[in-house]
Amino acid sequence: GAVVSQHPSRVICKSGTSVKIECRSLDFQATTMFWYRQFPKQSLMLMATSNEGSKATYEQGVEKDKFLINHASLTLSTLTVTSAHPEDSSFYICSARGQSRGLREKLFFGSGTQLSVL
């Protein structure tokens, strides 16, 4: 099956620093990638949708200047949490959708990144 690699799996940073999370589709081309956020014991909330070569579309209430998304190639999307604060501490998980019809019915998820801001 299709594989999505997400790094790092865990990151601890100081308040005010920026953190970059990578999401890479390993064996398929992902035209669209989604970024989700999950607080402890809660559901996944969509943050933004990124399409290769275009600007990301952010969900209402998500600060686009705080969460920078880049989808420069068909296999890589990055989420940068800028000037992180303790309230940004959360589990971030990406998912990718392939181009071919066989893959279109599924979204493939990365393994997630646990961000802790001190």
Added chain:
Amino acid sequence: AQKITQTQPGMFVQEKEAVTLDCTYDTSDQSYGLFWYKQPSSGEMIFLIYQGSYDEQNATEGRYSLNFQKARKSANLVISASQLGDSAMYFCAMREDTGRRALTFGSGTRLQVQP
């Protein structure tokens, strides 16, 4: 309005027994997809099963089956012959076939399989 509703925050089941996890959804689209994912404590999202809105037969994947009742807008997950490794969070999700086609998730059900 909440689009995906999972009314069971937690469920217990005895090993080797079957369990049903409830999910109802709300959409005005005619074309949509329904998914179930398993999330163990490690955090990864494991795809379990998919049901398209136009599929006439209920989806099955090994020990997982989806009880799709379109008129009631329900998509319950049935796990047969529960195993200890089935203990995890289970999320129901819907993808509408318009717009960005992202998944919208329910609040999840924590399943605990007891020996």
